[in-house]
Amino acid sequence: MPRPKIREPKRKRISNQIPAFLLMSLVILFITFFIVAQFRNATAFGGGGGKYLYNPAPNDKETKADIYPIVEYVSPPQRPSETNDDYHERKSHPPFLGKDDKSDRIVLFYAPWCGHCVHYKPLYIKLGREVNAIHPVTFHAVSCVEHGPICKDEEVHGYPAMKYFGPGVEKGEVMDKKNLSGRSLLKKYLKLKDSDMPITAADNNDTAVEKKVAPKETMKDFFDKNNMFSDASASFDYALRNSIFLTNNALTEAEQSTLKSWLGLIEKTMPQPMKSGHDHASSLLHDFDNVVQSEENILKNIEPKQNDEWSHGCSKGKDGAGYTCGLWSLFHVMTIGFVEWNVGSHDRISSESVSEILRDYIEHFFTCDECRRNFLEMYDKGRFNREERLTTDASGETIEDWKQLSLWLWEVHNDVNVRLLQEDFNVKKFKPPSIVQEQNARWPHSTECPKCWLDGGGWDENQVFLFLTFHYWPKEELLTKPKEELTTIDAKRLAVKTVRKDEELSKLRPIEGRQNDTISIFYGVALSSLVVVLIVIISRRKSRAKHQRQKSS
Secondary structure, three states, X not given: XXXXXXXXXXXXXXXXXXXXXXXXXXXXXXXXXXXXXXXXXXXXXOHHHHOOOOOOOOOOOOOHHXXXXXEEOOOOOOOOOOOHHHHHHHHOXXXXXXXXXXXXXXXXXXOOOOHHHHHXXXXXXXXXXXXXXXXXXXXXXXXXXXXXXXXXXXXXXXXXXXXXXXXXXXXXXXXXXXXXXXXXXXXXXXXXXXXXXXXXXXXXXXXXXXXXXXXXXXXXOOOOHHHHHHHHHHHHHHHHHHOOOOOOOOOOHHHXXXXXXXXXXXXXXXXXXXXXXXXXXXXXXXXXHHHOOOHHHHHHOOOOOOXXXXXXXXXXXXXXXXXXXXXXXXXXXXXXXXXXXXXXXXXXXXXXXXXXXXXXXXXXXXOEHHHHHHHHHHHHOOHXXXXXXXXXXXXXXXXXXXXXXXXXXXXXXXXXXXXXXXXXXXXXXXXXXXXXXXXXXXXXXXXOOOOOEOOOOOEXXXXXXXXXXXXXXXXXXXXXXXXXXXXXXXXXXXXXXHOOOOHHHHHHOOOHHHHHHHHHHHHHHHHHHHHHHHHHHHHHHHHHHHHHHHHHO
């Protein structure tokens, strides 16, 4: 007779399945973490953690060949026998900026956080290639974030700044980048004649620009209120350390006056989550006569730098790239704080005086050249009805008048967003953005604040101000609106922000903004796989148990 099969005890069968389940779980998690790691590496900002634009890291998609002929200046290693003072002196005076260099040199000074510097990158590379196709010239790039002393010595007041150094020349000539081609550069700065320069392929292709179709994406930034105050604080701190003293000289009278007014405004308009900014402003004002003499005296009056990181929502994952985003947040916080200050204080400030302080601060201490010029031109021309909306009589103003400053700055910011979108499309040779794409570059989107935007395309000022107030000011400190009304608005905003119900908007979100979504999908797939495996095991157990009961009966 055949030998009967002996079934394993139920507990033993289950214990045999557990190792298989754990093994499969570990395999799935390993694959998930590997994919996430590769994804993060692929989207990382190159060049030594985002401090450089022209120094690709080994794991970047961009290579040295892609940025040829640009040579990024990276600090040399310290020699074993070299003192710290000697090392800092050597790395602050690179050979290509000295008189011993007998070649023609072009040097670009920039900041990685500066949007116009990023936009200028492909143009600078193209310019270098055009020039070297005709005549040998070395092209250098210096990050003023990494090499502040060099930029101070060169008296770089704004970014991007470009200088020409002739053979053996130690003091460079400031160059005009506008409409500069390889041929025009050689004629204007190296004094070459047409007869000295051969015709190149670039000369024949200057006018043949292919207009590509842009992907359906928006340049809109998505904010996270939990990080907004820290982003604004980080930009205020960064500006104090890097943007007040752009040379080794004391501040001019105009700069001193502007800085004093700016610090006084910060002292009055910062909320509790930004107490460090308030305290820094108070400390600097207390020692103001010494502060205006040197950057060293500024640093003596503020706490040691904790970190210079901005949230992913501001930096888009690029280290050091969140400065302008945090600065805009600071400006918005300040305009809401101005309203709160006037509501709770007898020492009121006029809306016009606040806007003038902001204007002068940007003129003297904001280092993105093109951004500064655009803002000053917009301000001085009174765009967005500034002169009609803002007044100089603080005592005669009401809360409705004070609101206009926040709304005016909000319109300015949205105008900047649209202009940057247009510039980005132009740099990438895309067709001009559509009306829908431009509308989606404005903030808040209709899904975030349905009551803010009217059917005809305009907006409800009261709803917009309410939205700005709740976004840029702590709810518990509000004096201007009842908390119940704001709580309702905020709940709606956070709900639609977390779950984007507008399908078309989800298609228009920027590629960088999809990083967290993609990572979430990977983790979701892994978790789902684990659940499926667990369900299969449980189902098999139940099936076998049922079969055993039927056989026994």
